[in-house]
Amino acid sequence: MPEVLAIDFGEENVPSPAIRLDGLVLERGGKAVIDGLSLDLGPSGVTAFMGPNGAGKSLTLRLIAGLIAPTAGTIHFAKGRPLPQQIALVFQKPVLLRRSVRANLDHALKTFGMARRERPARVAELLALGQLEALADRPARVLSGGEQQRVAMVRALAASPKYLLLDEPTASLDPQATAAIEALVMRAAADGVRVILVTHEAGQAQRLADDICFLHKGRLLEAAPAALFFQAPKSAEARAYLAGDLLL
Ligand SMILES: Nc1ncnc2c1ncn2[C@@H]1O[C@H](COP(=O)(O)OP(=O)(O)O)[C@@H](O)[C@H]1O
Numbered sequence: 001m002p003e004v005l006a007i008d009f010g011e012e013n014v015p016s017p018a019i020r021l022d023g024l025v026l027e028r029g030g031k032a033v034i035d036g037l038s039l040d041l042g043p044s045g046v047t048a049f050m051g052p053n054g055a056g057k058s059l060t061l062r063l064i065a066g067l068i069a070p071t072a073g074t075i076h077f078a079k080g081r082p083l084p085q086q087i088a089l090v091f092q093k094p095v096l097l098r099r100s101v102r103a104n105l106d107h108a109l110k111t112f113g114m115a116r117r118e119r120p121a122r123v124a125e126l127l128a129l130g131q132l133e134a135l136a137d138r139p140a141r142v143l144s145g146g147e148q149q150r151v152a153m154v155r156a157l158a159a160s161p162k163y164l165l166l167d168e169p170t171a172s173l174d175p176q177a178t179a180a181i182e183a184l185v186m187r188a189a190a191d192g193v194r195v196i197l198v199t200h201e202a203g204q205a206q207r208l209a210d211d212i213c214f215l216h217k218g219r220l221l222e223a224a225p226a227a228l229f230f231q232a233p234k235s236a237e238a239r240a241y242l243a244g245d246l247l248l
């Protein structure tokens, strides 16, 4: 049985995990691209997955989201597998419908089963949350990358999900647009949404994450509180990654 790396939250606060990954294996092209991943994720806060390209970060998010099934191992949610609208995903490149910002948000709420008469008020809340009021009636696809990602973020939050999974959500954005997305992530976490973030930026992980999971070649090499990880990474691979060395 592989060792379960658990985040130590301190003695006064020993929560049961919200999500337990147990011995996850995912085979692709005849090899294990996720290779015995065991991890307990606590009930609240922001966890960042870091690691070089190809480490298995995106596939791990997809496994947690239930978009793909593992070859072996289990994913256990303490409160039962969430409904699709309770587990929201945001990717690096937003995929928006070819209609207005307002209509994109309305469509998401309709998909989640919200009644027509209730939707305008919730759309207005989401527009305010994303500071998108002035852009509400513009076609979503003509917005800047940062504006589109704000739409994708508030759309992801539309149904008040329990889990928010973010796969390099600011990788193609400038610092100002990045700051706006980070503010939305912090707000969601403060509101009790369990956030799992894939990021390459150590600065972003330090700003947002409570704990860090470092993946390399499909294996979880470290899981530690963020401050500890950045001060004293345990593995040579994590040290090299943080130093900016090309890891293969
Ligand atoms: N369908 C596939 N066939 C073969 N290899 C795959 C397939 N899908 C993903 N992989 C490999 O799995 C590894 C992990 O992918 P991914 O989770 O996307 O990495 P990252 O950490 O960069 O997000 C990569 O080496 C990728 O090439």
Ligand SMILES: [Mg+2]
Pocket (backbone or CB within 6 Å): 057, 058, 059, 167
């Ligand atoms: Mg990826």
